[in-house]
Amino acid sequence: MATFRVIVALSFIAAGRCTSVSKATLPTVTLPYETHQAYSLIDGVYNFSNIRYAAAPTGSLRFQPPASPSVSSGTVDTGIVGRMCPQADPLWLGELAHNFVVDYVSGEEYTGPTSVSSSSYTPGPQDPRITEDCLFLDVLTPQSIFNNETASAPVVVWIYGGGYTEGDKPFYNGTSLILRNIVDGGEGFVYVGINYRLGAFGFLSGSGATENVGLLDQRFALEWVQTNIHLFGGNPNNVTIMGESAGGGSVFTQITAYGGKNTPPPFQRAILQSPAIYPITSEMQQSSLQGFLGLLNVTTVAAAQNLESSQLIAANEQQIALAPWGNIPYGPVASGSFLPELPSQLLLNGEFYQSIEVMVAHNSDEGIAFTPPTMNTTQNLPTLFEDYFPALTSSDVAYLLDTLYPATFDGSYGYVDAIGRAAAIIGDTIISCNTDFVNKAFSNNTYAYEFAVFPGIHAQDVSYTFYSGASASVSNVTVAYGMQDYITSFVVSGTPKSSLGPTFSKHGNGALELEFNQASIAVTQDPTSSSRCAWLQTAL
Template sequence: MVNNGFPSKACANCQKRKIKCDQSKPACHQCVKAHWSCPGYRSGVDLCFRDETKGVTRKYQAYRPKRPRMSASDASSGECSPNSNALSPDVSPSRLDMDVMTRAVSFFFSQYVHRPLASSERFQPGPFEYLPSLYARSQPDGPLVTIAHAAALASFANAGNVPSWMQQSHRLFGLGILKCRHALANPVDAKSDDVLASIMLLGIYETIALKGRETMRAWSQHILGAAALIDFRGPSQFRDRVSIQMFLQIRRLIVLSAYQLQKPVPFSLKKWSTWLECADVGGNCEVVHLSNRLSEIVEILASVRSLIRASQTRDIIAVSSMLLPIDSMLQSWQDQLPMSWGSRSDPARCLEDCSLHSHFEGMPFEVYPDLYIASLWNNYRGARILIHETLLSMATSASNTTTFDTKQLCATINLLRQMTAEICLSVDYHLRPGPNASPYNSSCYQNEIATDSIPGSELLLWPLFMAEEPLHATNRRQLLEIIDVDIYNSSGYSCYVKSQRRASNFSRFSFAENMLLSLLVAAILDFCWVTQSVKLPVVDLGYGLHQAIAYNDSLDFYNFSNIRYVRAPTGNLRFTAPQPPLANRTVQNGSSGGTCPQSYPVWYLCGLALLSGSINSTDACDASLIPKPDSTEREDCLFLDVIVPKQIFADASTKQATGAPVMVWVYGGGFTFSKKYEDGNPAGLIQRSREEDPSGKGVVYVTFNYRGGAFGFLSGPNVQSNGTANAGLLDQRMALEWVQHYIHLFGGDPKQVTVFGQSAGAGSIMHQITAYAGLKGPAPFRRAILQSPGFEPFPSHWEQDNLLHKYLGLLNVSTIQEARQLPFASLSAANVELVAGSPYGTFTFAPAVDGDFVPSLPGNLLAQGNYDTSVQIMTGFNAHETLYFTDPDSTNNSIFVSSISSTFPGIQPSVANYVAQDLYPPIFNGSYPYASFYERAELTLQESAFTCNTFFLQEAAKLAAGYGYRFSVPPAYHGQDVAYTYYNAATAGHGVNATIALLMQRFFTRFALSGDPNRKGDAVTIPVYQPSDKILDLNVTGLDVVADPNDNARCRWWQKSLYY
């Protein structure tokens, strides 16, 4: 091996006597003293290698099978005679016949690159299929040709057992290294295909000519050197098919080498891999995609093993949590393989002919469609062996074995046996010659050389040596015999395989450790009948890996919590549109997440306190009601949760499954507070969806955080010139787009997404339906359920800028950029203070018209048809939405007019007067739906902020069937229906009418499953809204179809937006 073992620089006499040599010239001191003729010193090139010729010869003779001796006639009838200098083992390397080199190159290409198919002049390609064309066009004295000759001669020397040829190959190899170094010093030459191929050939030479376990490590070092050169070559390396073929092979070998060396995959490989598309390869897209996916998984394994190695941890629980999710990913990869990739048994070629193989006796060889697929299968098996051998080795050093999961260790042992057996049964077939193999007639050593192995099949040897590693895979001696005997006949590999076989003390475990492991395994095997506990699966999102944090055994679903769907909106990303997440291939399980900053109006907290009875009068309504910031509040809060039934998730790995419907919840909270999990547990919804789904599988549930308050809804010209208005709405859009791109990985169908939400969440959905005025394609969902859709239209640009200046003033800065430099605590405190002083019935922040995502108010866009008309609509509102949103002091007309001005700051006095005198006149004789000043104020706020929105949506949904209901269960105030939406056994008896709750859940889940909330034969149904404008009234006193009370002149006036 190159520079391995620090070869002696002493003269030959001193080396034999094992004494110190002063290396004096022309004769060393020891030789002068002994009156010997000093033989001098080897050249620098010779010092790169140890001369293993004698050792190789001894090993070859020891393992060389007995073969029939050639008769004299046989010897003389060949193309060459016993006196031929061309093939004489005693020929001087300096006088090497060029005919030998020609034959060696031909032999090398046929065994390592490609070989002619018997039926035609075509070639069966190997992994180095690019090499012949490069070799043909390279300079004869260049590094590629020189190193190719070295590798060719080494393979020919191994096949014929000619030590002098091997010695000459060493010299050519050293010369090739010097030429490589010279080429790398030239920036132009360094980017050539010849140089990169030369480095690949250096690794090939290592595996052919040298010995010992470190050979594999040396090969890997050459491969990682090629990775550095890939980065230097840049995009020019994709200029033609040959370059692309070389890159693809190197990419696979780099990943393989990385996990062999327990090193992360070089970033250069990730960067330039993105330049390749399937069309570039010109091959089978399915093969390319599956190969890339395996490389990605193995890359993760390499990184994790590197981390484990660096941390030196021996905690098997911690290591298991890192490795077992990767093992699950590998199993998922295998499940996706097409049927055509499977192996077939060859009963005619089984191991029963070799009495040494007692463990595999009678088992047939496994034959794969081609070498590349066989290699992929064994790389997969090798990766799983690495995972489980690591776990098994840690079990031996654990001080308290009772903490181990014995079922998992039992499964580990059985899997190691399975993986190693499958490797042994696959590699052997592709390496050893078939029964009709024809000899290589160009050599006098024809009886020693067979040429029926598949080109490049030496790549399959790595998994085989890996299969030798596991202590309990099978009897180790039997494995060694498989390596030494069965693969012996493969041309060019006999000496190579013998030299690779490790000494008997290769075990990484001490005798005591082996004894402990044997006892432990014996105990574990007694429990192999126990059903293995459910593994928490890992989903590969491309940019990251996420593991389920929990499995609900009673309800049979996984919880994938706190999945990052955008980049953290911190620093310079504050007050801007969300950005795609950065790549992080470390497995995340959602144990750490966060909630977005919360802020509450004092009037809102006062209303809740009065309803709950914690205070008795409004005199106690002050800033003391504001809760202290929660420890989970942070800017880095944009995460989502996916709750998926186990059967749906399992179907995600099958091609036949079409995917399950998806329900995405958007929480409310006045655009200033709340969080994704606050509204309730979706267990009841999921259970109802299973009951209503003919397949019994149900739906996938998703919910997410989005920015609120100043963090998500600052707006106005100054914001838009230095950031983005409506950032919170854009967060929502990114979450919905995430569902479109990734929900299929969990078993969901992106074409069957239903968004549902309440209050500000439903108001957000309304903005999502009308986003970009419908000019940027369909919405990222098919159906929408809007419960009390609410928002207060934000005032003019002047008011928007004024709010910005108030916020900046609280921060004691003058620009948004300065605010970006402040600590989060300062920004949050200012946000809390600003929202706390909101006028009664308002929240200070809300979506604003920005000319882009919100080109106009949603009511206007719906009336004009500027929205996604394909979305199916279902709406609901509560009978007394603004029961505690209304100022209790609304007791006269002047207060009413004042409240209109505070709610709509940009309203003109004449318009405010029209609202007070004509739209909602102070007439309490029963001709209007209010009987007092308070009820008048309540209805005004209810219609303008909530219920009229449902009318706008239903009127716009004339082209598609819309459905509506009114929630009238007393007291029917805003938000009361959320407990019904999330009803489950845990909430039974908490003021929720179970009959109505179950009915609502059935309506919702049926709508999500099919677009129709009704079932044929049901006693209670929701009527189609058009053309009669009818809705279903839900009340404890009855379930009745009624006219929509929002179909009135007041709502039609509000839709004109004359107040804005």
Template sequence: MATFWAFAAILFSSLFALVLGNGSSLPIVDLGYENGEFYNFSNIRYGQAPVGNLRFRALLAPVTQSNIVNNGSVGVTCPQVVPPWQILAGMYLGSRLSNTSFDLAAAEAAVAAMPPQPLDPKTSEDCLFLDVFVPRAVFPKNSHGSGKGAPVLVWITGGGFIAGDKTAVGDQLYSPEGLIKASQTAPSKGLIFVSINYRLGAFGFLAGSEVEADGNANAGLHDQRLALEWVQNNIHLFGGDKGRVTVMGESGGGSSIMHQITAFGGKSPLPFTQAIMQSPAFISKASNWQNEVTFKTFLNHLNVSSLQEARNLPSENLINGNIAQISAGGFVDFSYGPTVDGTFTPGIPQRLLSSGAFKKNVNVMVAYNSWEGGLFQSPYVTNLSTLTDLIKVIIPRVSPGALSEITDGLYPPVFGGFRGYKTWGELQAQLTADAALVCGTTSISRAFGNQTYAYEFAIAPGIHGQDMAYTFATGPDPSIDYNVAKSLQQYITSFVDNGTPVAIGSPAFPKYGPDNKILKFGHTISQTTDPAANERCEWWNKALYY
């Protein structure tokens, strides 16, 4: 599969500068692919350097002028972490998929014996950059400034709010080549693709009373909003239409979009008109108490006693403290993520959606995978006690009544299979998927009057993130069904172009409607009724677990 880094190896056939309104000088790198060409503008700064006293704050756009031409040869990655439990979960998933026995003690020993994660040499706190990919036919010098601007697709990466990069999805590097190619159907000249970095972990989501008094919780969400405002202010210089911006994200990226739509309770203008949320992953666990615990734990790892002392530390100390804290978390514990701050996030998104406190003039496509929980299935859950322990990790302040409702009413240990699970592990996987990934999609569809376009990715095994290889496919690949990938890309790009998902030779994409209609992507694509439209999801979407 062609990747961003494969493109970087292509001989640059042209390089020249474009000066934007803020005075920053940007490169245009001419890259080719099979049936067309596009320009890649790499590592454009959209925000101030979040270092020193600017740490843990919402930032502004750059104010100084730079004449440096960046040819994209050196990328920038925000500090991030892959916690050990995710490695163990991957081992367990492998045994499940291969139907082999799993030696938990041996797996734990293997993970413990692994050397410390090497720090990506591109890692820097100063990471607020974005990339812009523009079809040659769209770029102003070739389009002669005629007609309306091209549609724009902005990608927000996932990664549980602790990992992710504008050039990657999980541990896979992907290029927008396939999406751009799919978008170039007459009379369209193609879409413009923008991908962004945003602060992660403690750098982007540190919260607590000290942060609220002298900083901003949810700094990472503020970063995303700043990048989207950059697109509004500058995309016309690339031939784009700021009035036709679609934002797309998977997992934490999909959840980010849910938070952007509900930002400020819907009282602030949105810098996009359409949204594609793939497996929007979120369950609010950060109460004020939990925020303080997480904040104090971070300071302890830094060996300091105040927020200002943390701001004064060298970057290396903060990066190592972030790694240490997140790595110490238990199974399915990401440590950081969006939290209710009273301003940007005035409430839990599901509650804001159900109460109408969100921006409603958005055209929405939303999706989930058929076995989302498979990637988060814990080998430790073997009985009610261990299941309860894991629920308390997901929801640290779960009330006794809610806990009883979850374990006795919604997910009783009845393993005949008719409830979708036959073992404790499968029960936990279903619970985790519903709580954090699947049910949020129905809350989104309900909030938007059932006028969304919803789909389920169900090619086996259907685990979380598996659909990314289809979303970003660039050509035939033995690991995917390329015909399905082409159809998915056509649905996505036609939605970006004109608001209606259409794929040649594939079924019509229904509105969700009162009958809960979705499109199911198996090796054949078909219309069906949403299996997530059930009583369990109704309960989770009411956020009754506090």
């Protein structure tokens, strides 16, 4: 059982390293608005860190779409100042959920708290990198590519996850993916990690608010790549966007942006890992807005726009911290020209970029990390789902619970107890079925895989994606390297392959997927291709 505890614990945390060298011989790049010098050269990869891609979203630009940066005075920016958007963690998503999930997957009884109390909230110290002026990106490029004046290397843009309320661009190190591709016989590629606004700063919506500005930040960064990546040896016509959890959900929205009408898109391929989208209704939007304004003691977004940054950061942190178990108050909303409907509906209507190549992924137990421990009895389920998904009618909820996910605990429906049943519904509705929607929209002409290394919980796979030889959360190194091979070869050529596993066939009419499990990489059938997902796509 101790092994399970370590695996689960490391799915909730991550560690990184920072190394710098003398600036004397590091190269510079002249952008249209500034000159930027590489921050470091590690393992043959230049890191151009903290490059501004948009103006500071403060003052009149607060809560507004991103704008182009001003031309600098001519000084060289070294990227030495780290930037991190204001962010916060729900209290339940930290120690509470961690302890509950550890006990559940270990087969032990959970006896801890089952709700979040305002008395338990104490503001913590702020990371010194946190600032509203956070619209920056990092570019990692192999020295061999950068020094080749005719280089036109593939590009991957990483969009971080974190529930649309937390995350930052260097949290995972893209160098590991570049080096794995080189070890596997490739020439590497250019990696871009972007910041985008989070929480109330990026996803405030409702009366007087401009919705989805965090998604617009991402789009602005993708357009920056189109204009500038050639300066780093990258090919703007060979770009893959990639993200996990909220990052995967963000990729989902970029595929359906503007209903697929603004063509061509600023990318050619997409990798969606556990794409998380919560169906936020207009009533939920207004509730989050009023809660935020109430903490600020103002009544309008315009008034909030004029407050001190420290007040807004504190209110954002408090509101998110005290969210009920399983709830995250902010995320993409179906409103405006960028996202006129939920991505699932836009796919159903054929309103998306249909020319791109796609890889999708889900984990074997996406829902347990978001499931309240109070779901240990079947009586609590109807109320939970009426609260979580107010768009569902009472008859919808009855069909969901009686027909699609009945209280049958013999394993035939994919669960053996009430908690597992709730986790299956939550995982499917928020994450797993999104991969099915994408597969179907692209006529199954996609590559799909499932991360099933026990316990297969949400975000456990990311340490495999970015494995660098130093992560204790990776229990099978061969599986980690195989996953990296498939991902990086897809980035480079659109065809995933690895000598460490079987041929990666397209999803096809047989709903095939690769399964990365504890012992091996195997071809299996995709469990998301089901009547459950088909019903959810039209009901939510």
